[in-house]
Amino acid sequence: MQFIVIFFTNLRFFNNSLQFIVIMDIKNERFKSVFDYLCQEKYVKDQKELSEKIGVGQNTMTNIMNGKTKVSDNTLRKLNAAFEHRFNMQYLRGESTVMLSENLYETEPTKAAEGIETYPQPPWAQLIKENEVLNRELRKSIAEVKRLTAALNNIILKLGQDTCTNNPKT
Numbered sequence: 001m002q003f004i005v006i007f008f009t010n011l012r013f014f015n016n017s018l019q020f021i022v023i024m025d026i027k028n029e030r031f032k033s034v035f036d037y038l039c040q041e042k043y044v045k046d047q048k049e050l051s052e053k054i055g056v057g058q059n060t061m062t063n064i065m066n067g068k069t070k071v072s073d074n075t076l077r078k079l080n081a082a083f084e085h086r087f088n089m090q091y092l093r094g095e096s097t098v099m100l101s102e103n104l105y106e107t108e109p110t111k112a113a114e115g116i117e118t119y120p121q122p123p124w125a126q127l128i129k130e131n132e133v134l135n136r137e138l139r140k141s142i143a144e145v146k147r148l149t150a151a152l153n154n155i156i157l158k159l160g161q162d163t164c165t166n167n168p169k170t
Contacts, residue, residue, distance in 0.1 A: 027093060055078055056078070073093070086101055
């Protein structure tokens with residue numbers, strides 16, 4: 001488990017200099033940074049709206065934000081799913097420094113009834129498949145054009161040689 005250590009120095013408490021360490025689970029910190037991002041980008045306006053979107057209670061949300069409750073992997077998955085998997089799961093777990101997902105659809109497998117892991121399909125999955133088919137067809141067409149171009153060049157060369165042998169320059 002990874003932790004973030006935050007040092008506060010020279011805090012005034014009853015006129016005495018006080019130094020202490022607050023240790024907070026990195027997942028909670030990442031959760032808070034995602035919340036800040038969502039507020040800044042106007043996806044949510046407050047903790048209450050976020051808690052409703054991801055399906056956790058308001059008290060749980062407050063405790064996560066205050067560091068009293070550690071955020072679970074399940075809550076992180078709900079958070080990511082609620083916002084179309086735009087966040088990097090490794091970031092949310094503290095394993096990466098890149099917040100936003102580099103893939104169009106980054107998710108984790110879910111367990112099917114027989115225990116088989118399956119990945120939910122995003123709405124644009126069909127478009128991606130169709131694009132892959134079109135790209136394969138395009139590559140085949142390009143290969144065919146190259147083959148025909150080479151054949152045509154051979155014919156032109158052959159015609160040029162025949163012309164030279166039939167019409168000597170003298």
